[in-house]
Amino acid sequence: MTIRKTTVASKAIAVLMVITLLFAANCIVLGASAAGNLGTTVYLKTTETTTPYLHYWDSDGKGSAWPGVAMTAEGGDVYSYDIGADLSTLKGVIFLKDGGGDGSKMTGDVDVITGNLYDLSSKTWSMYDTSALRIKSFGADLASPQYTGSKITLSMDAEGGDGNLQYQIMVNDAILSDFSATKSVAWEPTSAGDYTINFTAKDGAGESNTKTLSYTVKSVDGAEEPIFLSATPANGTQIKKDSAVTVTVNGAGGQVNNNILFYKTEVKDPSGNVVNTAYYQTGNKVAFQPDTLGDYTVTMYIQSNSVKNDTTIATYTYTCTNDAQTLPPEIDDPVISDSDKPVITSDSDKPVQSDSDKPAQSDSDKPAESDSDKTAESDSDKPAESDSDKPSNSDIDVPDTDFGDYDENGKTELKDAYAIQADVLAKKTFTADQIAKCDVNHDGKISLKDASLIQQYRAGLVVLK
Numbered sequence: 001m002t003i004r005k006t007t008v009a010s011k012a013i014a015v016l017m018v019i020t021l022l023f024a025a026n027c028i029v030l031g032a033s034a035a036g037n038l039g040t041t042v043y044l045k046t047t048e049t050t051t052p053y054l055h056y057w058d059s060d061g062k063g064s065a066w067p068g069v070a071m072t073a074e075g076g077d078v079y080s081y082d083i084g085a086d087l088s089t090l091k092g093v094i095f096l097k098d099g100g101g102d103g104s105k106m107t108g109d110v111d112v113i114t115g116n117l118y119d120l121s122s123k124t125w126s127m128y129d130t131s132a133l134r135i136k137s138f139g140a141d142l143a144s145p146q147y148t149g150s151k152i153t154l155s156m157d158a159e160g161g162d163g164n165l166q167y168q169i170m171v172n173d174a175i176l177s178d179f180s181a182t183k184s185v186a187w188e189p190t191s192a193g194d195y196t197i198n199f200t201a202k203d204g205a206g207e208s209n210t211k212t213l214s215y216t217v218k219s220v221d222g223a224e225e226p227i228f229l230s231a232t233p234a235n236g237t238q239i240k241k242d243s244a245v246t247v248t249v250n251g252a253g254g255q256v257n258n259n260i261l262f263y264k265t266e267v268k269d270p271s272g273n274v275v276n277t278a279y280y281q282t283g284n285k286v287a288f289q290p291d292t293l294g295d296y297t298v299t300m301y302i303q304s305n306s307v308k309n310d311t312t313i314a315t316y317t318y319t320c321t322n323d324a325q326t327l328p329p330e331i332d333d334p335v336i337s338d339s340d341k342p343v344i345t346s347d348s349d350k351p352v353q354s355d356s357d358k359p360a361q362s363d364s365d366k367p368a369e370s371d372s373d374k375t376a377e378s379d380s381d382k383p384a385e386s387d388s389d390k391p392s393n394s395d396i397d398v399p400d401t402d403f404g405d406y407d408e409n410g411k412t413e414l415k416d417a418y419a420i421q422a423d424v425l426a427k428k429t430f431t432a433d434q435i436a437k438c439d440v441n442h443d444g445k446i447s448l449k450d451a452s453l454i455q456q457y458r459a460g461l462v463v464l465k
Helices: 002-026 414-425 432-438 448-458
Strands: 041-045 053-058 072-075 078-082 090-096 117-119 124-126 133-140 152-160 166-171 174-180 184-187 193-202 208-218 226-232 238-240 245-253 261-268 285-288 294-304 311-321
Touching: 041 053, 133 193, 133 208, 152 166, 152 193, 166 184, 174 184, 226 294, 226 311, 245 261, 245 294, 245 311, 261 285, 414 448
Parallel strands: 041 117, 238 311
Antiparallel strands: 041 078, 053 090, 072 078, 117 124, 133 152, 152 184, 166 174, 166 193, 193 208, 226 245, 245 285, 261 294, 294 311
């Protein structure tokens, strides 16, 4: 009996040893340690799978056996696994989906670990908030740095806590939005400098949680690069089906050459079709009428009049619905003003070299009909309406001419149009000889209309007579 008991005990010990070895081989073999700055739990934020796996190893190659270990759902598309040791001891990790395997990798080797939460969409690390009242997200819609005059949307969201949540957003010591249910606020900085933005959530029991964001604002003074400040309607605005919408782009910078900025705005419907004729112009407004329910994507280009044609791009999304409120009309109607005529920033960037870039020949693109700009009503004073003056849809050779030769070098070029634009904006008084040579639309004066026609002439769209 004694021998038999000893044998059973030995077998039990052996079985336990095997189980222990298997557990060590398939789970964790890292030395346990207290949680450091990063803690002991790896978090993953993803919408690609509901069964993510984690494979991890340290500098000695110790870690999980391939293909890793299953992660546990925390809610809010966040999953976790506690490795039992400080994450700073890890050399790298790999995230996989649907049970793991070579064909299910969601990442390669992630070997720079700077936080405990890996966001698969942005491929960045951050620290996951594990408090009862958690701030899920916070930040600005425009990445730092931005410029004075920019319209920046600061927003946050939180979950958990006891009772209803309230939100506060502060910039330095100034409260932009005090505790309320409002989760976002518009910030328009007027001074350059480094700012600290505090996002605070508070629950019904008075418990609070705060996240901090450092933000830099630069001055637009002297900026040669084109700068996007804001646009109206605001990003995310709901627009009403079959109701006109005017997009106004606010830019700055471009303080080079004649300090002119050029704007191009392209509008795509929910199917991705371009609904307007997009071309560069000095006007900053474009109108369109949504006729399809869904998201309209508006891409705004701002270009400086530099040799490099520096360009900045911003994209907004508007949602078209049947019950959205009709947006208020513009105070003025710059869609048909002089500043909305097509302009060409360089020979290499002519906006009229393809059907999609050619200026629309609709009524909205015709010269403004203000009293100061109207052409004479007599037949002799009206611009010629011959076929030769109408825009051509095919590429043609540009004939030599000195009509419109503002700099008097013997030929009419784009630089003549640029010089006219600059002097018109500077309100220069033109001589009778200059008017005789550069009044190409025959209205008795030199204006932006003449500069626009010279540009179209160089693009092969019109013939100057």
